Amino acid sequence: MTGKILVLGASGRVGGRLSTLLSGRGERVRAATRRPSLMQGEAVELDLERPETFAPALEGVDRAFLIARPGDEQADAVAIPLIEEMRRADVRHVVNLTAMGVERMEGSALRRIELALEASGIAFTHLRPNWFMQVFASPPLLPGILAAGAIHLPAADARISYIDARDIAEVAAAALTDPGHENRAYTLTGPEALDHHEVARAIGSASGRPIRYIPITEEAARKAMAGSGLPAVRVERLVGFYRLVRQELCAPVTEAVREILGRPALSIEQFASDHSRAWSPPPACKDGNPR
Numbered sequence: 001m002t003g004k005i006l007v008l009g010a011s012g013r014v015g016g017r018l019s020t021l022l023s024g025r026g027e028r029v030r031a032a033t034r035r036p037s038l039m040q041g042e043a044v045e046l047d048l049e050r051p052e053t054f055a056p057a058l059e060g061v062d063r064a065f066l067i068a069r070p071g072d073e074q075a076d077a078v079a080i081p082l083i084e085e086m087r088r089a090d091v092r093h094v095v096n097l098t099a100m101g102v103e104r105m106e107g108s109a110l111r112r113i114e115l116a117l118e119a120s121g122i123a124f125t126h127l128r129p130n131w132f133m134q135v136f137a138s139p140p141l142l143p144g145i146l147a148a149g150a151i152h153l154p155a156a157d158a159r160i161s162y163i164d165a166r167d168i169a170e171v172a173a174a175a176l177t178d179p180g181h182e183n184r185a186y187t188l189t190g191p192e193a194l195d196h197h198e199v200a201r202a203i204g205s206a207s208g209r210p211i212r213y214i215p216i217t218e219e220a221a222r223k224a225m226a227g228s229g230l231p232a233v234r235v236e237r238l239v240g241f242y243r244l245v246r247q248e249l250c251a252p253v254t255e256a257v258r259e260i261l262g263r264p265a266l267s268i269e270q271f272a273s274d275h276s277r278a279w280s281p282p283p284a285c286k287d288g289n290p291r
Ligand SMILES: NC(=O)c1ccc[n+]([C@@H]2O[C@H](COP(=O)([O-])OP(=O)(O)OC[C@H]3O[C@@H](n4cnc5c(N)ncnc54)[C@H](OP(=O)(O)O)[C@@H]3O)[C@@H](O)[C@H]2O)c1
Pocket: 008, 009, 010, 011, 012, 013, 014, 015, 032, 033, 034, 035, 046, 047, 048, 049, 067, 068, 069, 070, 071, 097, 098, 099, 100, 129, 130, 131, 132, 135
């Protein structure tokens, strides 16, 4: 009998969908979270900051989905001890979510996590996705779309092959349950490279309200991000990412989703249609004021 699958980030965008898909495939799923009482189904406390939570979370687990702590410049410092604990617990396969291009960024935390997993002797599958389409349906971009009908980014006219996080979850489910994905790395993108005028048009047409893309300078982006409360180090990291974007380094399209799932990756139109309510203005009370 196979063991359980531990899913990190189970309350998040990829891990949440992945848990549902794995349960649908008849797998026994254990959600790893800092707040197990908020989760449905089997959940266990796992805090990357608290190594004492690792061993109990891994009891009876033979496969795992690993994410790095979002936005953490030193995410490897907490992820590598977890990988060591996975090896001690005889976990046999880890599907590891990193990001597009990390294989060319030797000093980055995500690359260090990939290398530590490869050196551990546990079978690995690295999933290296491009930016998620879901960034348009959540902060920090969502408030600007709701308030001003505008996407402000320092991306000039450069394109990004955005991917729907639901596709990443489906690829992760396949990698964890179908044979042949061990010791592989997949760069995952959406079906096409889009500039932000195209993204704004897709969201506008699905939500029934005009939405524009307004390219901004790096300095304006820095100010806006700092004003929204992001820590300085995260602001500089994001500003740096958009420098890569402007060089079209996030535009390449891969066929990995189609090859693994046997269908094309989800389009921006599909994403926008499925999330159209995220961009609706809040409902008004009888007196006309928003609730
Ligand atoms: N967003 C993108 O466009 C993008 C692109 C490429 C790669 N990625 C990668 O995808 C991953 C997910 O990113 P996301 O932005 O979509 O986040 P997310 O999965 O929506 O949410 C963050 C998750 O991280 C978990 N988490 C945070 N701190 C934790 C800690 N100390 N210990 C254990 N779990 C912790 C949270 O779990 P609890 O709150 O339940 O504990 C939550 O489920 C990240 O590693 C990121 O590098 C993102």
